Amino acid sequence: MTVKLSSSNLAKLPSKVSGPKYDRSSLKAGIVHFGVGNFHRSHQAVYLDDLFNSGLGHDWALIGAGVFEGEKVGRSKLEEQDWLTTVVEQDSGHMSARVTGAMIDFLMPGHAEAIIERLADPAIKIVSLTITEGGYFIDPASGKFNPAHPDIVADAQLGAAPKTVFGIILAGLVRRRADGIVPFTVMSCDNIPHNGHVTSDGVIGLARLIDEDLANWVRDNVAFPNGMVDRITPATTDRERGILASDFGLEDNWPVFCEPFKQWVLEDHFTAGRPPLEKAGVQFVKDVSPYELMKIRILNGGHAAIAYPAGLMDIHFVHEAMQEPLVRGFLAKLERDEVIPTVPPVPDTMLEDYYQLIERRFSNPKIGDTIRRLCLDGSNRQPKFIIPTIADRLKAGKGVAGLALESALWCRYCFGTTDSGAVIEPNDPSWDRMQATAKAAKDKPGAWLAMDDIYGDVGRSPVFTQAFAHALDVLWANGARETLTRYLAGKL
Template identity: 80%
Template sequence: MPVKLSQANLGSLPANVARPNYERAALTPGIVHFGVGNFHRSHQAVYLDELFNSGVGHDWAIVGAGVFDGEKVGRARLAEQDWLTTVVEQDSGHMSARVTAVMIDFLMPGDAAAIIERLSDPAIRIVSLTITEGGYFIDPASGLFNPTHPDIVADAQNLGTPKSVFGIILAGLIRRRQDGIVPFTVMSCDNIPGNGHVASDATIGLARLVDETLADWVRDNVAFPNSMVDRITPATTDRERGILAAAFGVDDNWPVFCEPFKQWVMEDRFTDGRPALEKVGVQFVHDVAPFELMKIRILNGGHATIAYPAGLMDIHFVHEAMENPLVRAFLAKLEREEIMPTVPPVPGVVIEEYCQLIERRFSNPKIGDTVRRLCLDGSNRQPKFIIPTIADRLKAGGGMTGLALESALWCRYCFGTTDSGAVIEPNDPSWTRLQATATAAKDMPQAWLAMEDIYGEVGKSAPFAAAFAHGLEALWTLGTRETLTRYLGDSL
């Protein structure tokens, strides 16, 4: 019978499950984290768990927070087990489980007053974020903060009861300013180019709608360090819960399964101290940008490259996509011919070796990452992970046949059926719009590129438009397999 995960049962867990060696009762909060999902619990929380296990940093425990009703489900699952999480690392030759205990509270999502009150506590010195690419109110075409977004406008008009993450953060900063407390650092851990700059733009942009003096104070007094984060972490299903119970004898409402690999590169720029994360492998650098660009283009762009052909060919798992010779070869060719040439040198990194590492990570047969997860939210991900690469290829006068085909594959996927005719369930916040546009693009490809908020100037490029139209026509006429075959044979 599996042991139910709880604080009281930590001592009863099977011997093959690692557990904290620190006294949880001695932990005190230092971080409020928005977006308590799988990635955060497999990444930031694991680094902190390793730090706490080393005997230091016990005043940096995490308090969870959120703004959406949907986050209450995860909170309830964690509340039943005293905020504990089992993290399972897997690859073809390795499987281990550990229980992390770095979260000591989780404020009710949407309770802005309670969250602002906690943010005004001097003990809270960092507010961290994993709120996904879509949470920063970025205009996709310009890449800039959008001050006209309805949620931002609403918060600016009523900052006493804010609804957005950045409204709550700004309200917390205002309280600290009024009380003479050093402002906290805002630490984005999302996969966005210049994530610290983006978080700064959102916070200061909202403040500017409220009061220019407030905006200047935030600009001059609050730190927004850039960071690059990396760990492949799929969603949790009954499959993962069952594996954990069978292999380790633990009953966990919401375990996290992930790959063994993890990476965190960050600027050392904080307003009121930070945990000594360099002791557990975090790399602090002067400039994160080269590491970030490499990861976003090669890994995240690589995910997009394999996602849509695999989805159209009814492939379920990512490792199965990598076992498909066409998908794997498409990734290899596109990365080396069109994506990697846009990545400048990175200190201490051989780009080809990094690309090979990414291919091995994608091929991990144990991780259980799904193609559907990679296909999710293309309207937010494509403008960050693919379209800037196309823009750089156009600027350099380089070919973009493969990138245009990737874009055509996304369009074909958003039509809503696979090559076999199976229905693709909605998989984007803008699915209705995308599906209607993809339907129109079947006969008029330019309709897809006319989504200026997504493609911007790239969509107006005649060479790209021609390559996109050719790729989309091939997908509709020949199907995904034959189109990939011709691309790989340089005969598309």
């Protein structure tokens, strides 16, 4: 017999599943969160659940929000179980399940007026975001906010009902300004370099299209702390639902499976107070930049390094890629030769120890993270996780053979077939463009680097252009396996 997750069944949870130690009916909302997905529910929501379990912060409960029609599916799944989520932590020697109850409501995605009304509530002191790299309207080449994006332009029109996250947030701030209420803090929890600054650029950039005085008020009165977040959290499938039911006796519409490791480093900059998250393991610092750069280059860049060769070799799971000596060897050589040397010192951290931790985490056989997920959205991820490292190597006059090969592997993947000839289904918001450009690059490698919005000056570097063209030619002539063999032997 299994137990169906709901508030009424919390007292009947199976013996191997822990539940909230607090009275959820006593929680009060203090945070509105946009982007209620797996990562948020394995990370921010877990930190808050830990805090509530310790008897602290009960007026900082979460309310979900969203802007996309597709988010209604997740909302419906959570509504059926009273906004509860089961979080399952797994590695080779550990598996545990807990029910978290930090979220107490989820506003209907796309219902802007209702969301703005809640944002105007003085009880809401933080608005947080996990809207993915693609949700910030960033021009990939410059890394700056793009005020000419059609969705932003539409939100800036007089009397327009906001459709974007930034439009809704700004409308909430406008309401609070008019009512004389202290503005909430806007806290990005996305994997983006300088995520607080990026969020600030978006909100202020939109405000500037509407009214210069409003933009200056937001700049002077609203906090946008930078933060570094980390926890490997794959998508949920029937596989995970089945494991939860069979191993733990619990039915959950949308459980989250993740690794035991989690990290959150956050700048202590808030306009209207914050929960005492340091009591739950959050590390508050004056400047998150060193931690952020380390994680983005070594971990996120490392994910990209294993994703595309594994994808071309028809490898399904990330831990299976790490069992392939060629992929594991490529990751290690690329990181130690070209990536880690671009990372400045990080307080209380040995970079080699951090890399070895990353290697162990990628090798976790229980997570079920997929290569396809790592390959997703390269057009947004590569300009953040890989191309800045290339730029730093070129600026220092250092070699880029491994990074050029990583770019060539991405290009080859976007061609749309693996080395065995299997079709790669569309896996990027700009897949049609990426595929067409990859096909042109087969004979003219420069076509790929000519995507100026992605590569910028890196794509015009003679050193990188030559290295990329050579790597792509070798890939097409010999396949990923033989190309990696040559690279590891120093013969590429």
